[in-house]
Amino acid sequence: MSTPKYELEHSLTIAERDRLMEDLDRDGFIILPQTLPQWVIEETNQALDRIVADDRKFDPGRLVFSRTNIIELDPMFRWLMMYKPALQMTYDCLGPEFVLSQDKFMVKFQHNPEGPRSGAAISWHSDGPGNFPMVDGRCPLHTLRFGFTLSDSTAEECGGIDLIRGSHKFRNLHARDTLHWQPNAKSREEDFTKGLVRLRVPMGAIYAFHNGLWHSAQPNRTSITRRIVYLQYTPAWMRPHHRADPTMHDLQAYTPEERWLLCEPRRPNSWMVGDAQDHSRLARFSRDAE
């Protein structure tokens, strides 16, 4: 596999970063000002088609295909992992010590009401985690999750993500609020109408959201297959969720930045605090680098 090309990189200005940070704080989600280059959309979709065609052979009735640990499957996923505006925003939120915690694609075919499986709906949730205590009545930011939209997602019924604006500041849907852990089952359907945003965006759009944001998705009722890649970053000490560490063999052809994000082995202290050398690994995404 060839090394992905990062030339002609997009980049955010300081003013754009300031505005996006304000949006994220207020709304719990942002839409980046740039969209993915056409060649990236096409080559990533070719990779998705190849992987999904293989999975589909064994399960032709299935409507939703999803996989995690995708970075090693095709260089285009590594290209998305290194998308500079996403890493600049993550740096602004988490500082120099963050890693990739989840890499996932979802391909959603048209819902078939007659079919054996309705599937495809994801009920309201926040990306918890379930046993993380709230601080001042809300769940702090510990993951920033980017959605790279690889199909036209402007139609109301395309199966795109629905959000509750500002809900990252509400009582978290899954976090505990007492020392004694109890499941939180207190939300009602009417909690999910005020502030509802049906995020419908064109192909190539990139959005990101806070782990505390309430979100859901409906089946895709259009003939356009929905394709999305989610890449989520987290403080290094939290280590990856839904991702197995790659081996040194996997990592040997990757750049120092890529190896850092993919959890190259490091001294125990590097996961928690790190020194100047550790902090230099992602320094290109800091504001000082501009």
Ligand SMILES: O=C(O)CCC(=O)C(=O)O
């Ligand atoms: O974009 C979607 O289909 C919803 C994704 C979602 O709920 C999630 O990945 O946590």
